[in-house]
Structure formats: structure tokens, C-alpha cells
Amino acid sequence: MKKIFFTISFIIIVFISLGYWKFFTLSGVSGGEKIQSIHSPDKTYTLHIYRHNGGATTSFAIRGELVANNKKFMNTKNIYWNYREENATVQWLDDHTVMINNHNLHVETDTYDFRKNDREKD
Template identity: 50%
Template sequence: MKKIRIIIYAAVAGCLIIAFTIWQLFFNPRHLPSGDYISQSTSPNGKYTVKIYQSNGGATTDFAIRGEVTYNNKTFNKTKNIYWNYPQEKASVKWINQDTVNISGHVLNVKKDTFDFRSENE
């Protein structure tokens, strides 16, 4: 009975490691292509800056847009990917208030929200 439990634990651990590796390689927003800089927009209070990049996957794929927010702080500037959409060639950015931005029709709170076309059910 003890051998069976060890085998089950090893199988579950193996599945978790494989799932985590797949997520890291294909779905983690930190590993998105950098792309070519297009534009940027700073929040009304100056606390955040959203930069837009266009990613070109080559001759066989369309363009994609990546949005990155920079948390403007005097001691450090932290950046985070908050927007990833494919296919999309251009993007518009409008601030709704101090913490909320509209990127091409997707309203995001820059503190907590992200948009990734790969996980949307539209």
C-alpha cells in the first residue's frame, strides 16, 4: 500500500511539473515577444505609463499588440505586461481615470487587470 501511495504522489508531482513548464513556456505573459515600440501614454496623475509595442511574427502570421505598464515610482520603476492581443496591427490608448486605461476597447485597471487573447472566451 505504501508503494502505491509513493507512485501516486510521484505521478501527481510529475503532472504538476509538466503543467507548470507548459504554462511558463507558452502562456506566461512575462515571456511575450518584445516587439517594436509604437507609442506610450501616461496616466493623468503620472503614476503609470502604458507603452504599446507591435510584434511581427514573420511572413506567416499577423501582427500582435503588447501593452506594458510601468509603475512610475521614485525609488524603482516596475513594468508588467497587461495587454496581449492577436491579430491586431494598431492600438489606441485612452485613460479613463487615474488607474484605468482603455486599450483598443479593453478596459483595464492597471493595478490588477490584464488582457490576453489566449485566455479570453469571445
């Protein structure tokens, strides 16, 4: 009986964790049409901007995917996800800071996710 309880509990925890990862973190966000790629001034990073089409029921969203050009493993991460945007204005302020649609982000520590509506530290 205990074995069944622990097995069911484990399965529930796995599904809750997968749901949280998919719907509440930037790691679960993917896809979209690439609309631009911008290199940092020192070429250490490349920022790919994607337009995500939500279909007939939702608006467009913009996703910013950062690529660390000097890393071989774990070199990409999402740093920007904003809803109800069709275009992105991107400007590198320095080698480690980028402004995407008036949101300043230090690429090593900051992210912007409209669902949290605030920057967070990784």
C-alpha cells in the same frame, strides 16, 4: 533508483513549468517594435505599446507593457496581449483605468490576453 526517478521527475516538472510560463502567461511575452508610450493622468504609470511582428506565417499582435514610475523593483508587467491587431488606440479613463482597443483595464488588477479571451485577476 529512487534518486534517478526523483531527478527525472524534477526535470520534467521544470520543463512543464517553463513551457506554461512561456506560452500561457503574459509574463512570457516580450519583444516587438515600440509604437507609442502614454502616461497616466497623474504620471504614476506609463503604458508602452509594442507591435509584435509574427513573421510570414502569423499576424501582428499588440502588447501593452505597464511601468509603475514610483516603484524601483518589479515595476513592469504586461497587461495587454491581443492577436491580429496592427495598431492600438489607447485612452486613460482615470489614473488607474486604461482603455486599449476597446478593452477597459484597471491597471493594478486586470489583464487582457487573447489566448484566454477574457480579463483575469492577478
